Amino acid sequence: MTTQHTSTDRTDNTDREPMTDGGTDDAARTDGGPPATIPPDDETPTWSERKERSQGLSRLTYEYFERARREDQDLRQESTYVERDVLGFPAWPHETIRNLAITSFFVGIIILISATIPMYFENPANPSSTPSIILPDWYLYWSFGLLKLNPINPELSVLGGNLVVSHEFYGVLAHGLIIGVVALVPFLNKGNARRPVEQPFWSAVGVMGVLLSITLAALAIQNFFPFELELLFSMSFILPVLGGAITYAVLKTMREGYMYDLNKRYYRLRPPK
Amino acid sequence: MADEFIKGLALSMVGALGWFIFGGWYRTPGYYVIEQLTAAAPEPSNVYHAVGIFAGDVSYWLMLLGPFVYWVVIPALRELGRSATASAN
Numbered sequence: 001m002t003t004q005h006t007s008t009d010r011t012d013n014t015d016r017e018p019m020t021d022g023g024t025d026d027a028a029r030t031d032g033g034p035p036a037t038i039p040p041d042d043e044t045p046t047w048s049e050r051k052e053r054s055q056g057l058s059r060l061t062y063e064y065f066e067r068a069r070r071e072d073q074d075l076r077q078e079s080t081y082v083e084r085d086v087l088g089f090p091a092w093p094h095e096t097i098r099n100l101a102i103t104s105f106f107v108g109i110i111i112l113i114s115a116t117i118p119m120y121f122e123n124p125a126n127p128s129s130t131p132s133i134i135l136p137d138w139y140l141y142w143s144f145g146l147l148k149l150n151p152i153n154p155e156l157s158v159l160g161g162n163l164v165v166s167h168e169f170y171g172v173l174a175h176g177l178i179i180g181v182v183a184l185v186p187f188l189n190k191g192n193a194r195r196p197v198e199q200p201f202w203s204a205v206g207v208m209g210v211l212l213s214i215t216l217a218a219l220a221i222q223n224f225f226p227f228e229l230e231l232l233f234s235m236s237f238i239l240p241v242l243g244g245a246i247t248y249a250v251l252k253t254m255r256e257g258y259m260y261d262l263n264k265r266y267y268r269l270r271p272p273k
Numbered sequence: 274m275a276d277e278f279i280k281g282l283a284l285s286m287v288g289a290l291g292w293f294i295f296g297g298w299y300r301t302p303g304y305y306v307i308e309q310l311t312a313a314a315p316e317p318s319n320v321y322h323a324v325g326i327f328a329g330d331v332s333y334w335l336m337l338l339g340p341f342v343y344w345v346v347i348p349a350l351r352e353l354g355r356s357a358t359a360s361a362n
Binding site: 109112113117120122 | 290293294297298301304305
């Protein structure tokens, strides 16, 4: 395995032959040219020098990332890319080896668990009898919780204390309200903040939404909670508001000392060279 | 700091995995009951089962105490030592 790259690697496939339309490859290409291979410099240790170093894995990791950072920097300086383009690591071997390591790890965990605690077969499901507790998949608990809003389904006295809509249809209407709010938010806030602290109000709205989805999910599985349903029902709507208020207060406090301009400058796309 | 974080996290994850496996062996009466991984362990009939139940307990406490030591105890001791040297100087 050789690590010797010469600077000719960089130029050997730049093709100056005229093409059928009169231009050249170089003139036509818009991707900044072939990847610039970085020759070793004086700071680059040889393999034997690397072996002699005994600081261990942390040193090796540091050297790898420092080297990778330096190569990336040199690539940026030598190429005609503008800075807003992202120069990544090559898929082979960098990304592939890393992804293989991660994949092996998770496959190993799956094999370990399936080998040590195999699932056994229960009795087959009986399609002719409905279980006493029916629940959707967990990510739809919030929706199921919305169907259990019957304590706040109003009874109108002009109707003689009768309900305007049934409890079921009331839950469906509540879905319309939730989905309507979710659909409305992008029109009210364009989402150009980079940090929650930049827009405390909308961060609080987001926290309220997340908490409401969690508490509505808890409402769906209400019989799992060892306290009164009335308390659970009240907490389902008080907790999101409380969480939103705390978020707003904390973020408002954090605004002091936050450098908006610096952050804007950091994230601004830089103009081409 | 980052080293201490990953040590605590690694101990927690290793402990959780061990608890998951040993708890699945000894502290799970069935997969269709509410209480899983925490049910009372049966009386071990031989030394292997005793070792397994003990390893499950060790894993469980490793999951909890590992991060506690590396994220709370060791940084606190370090801060104490730092403040002690600062007040001595």
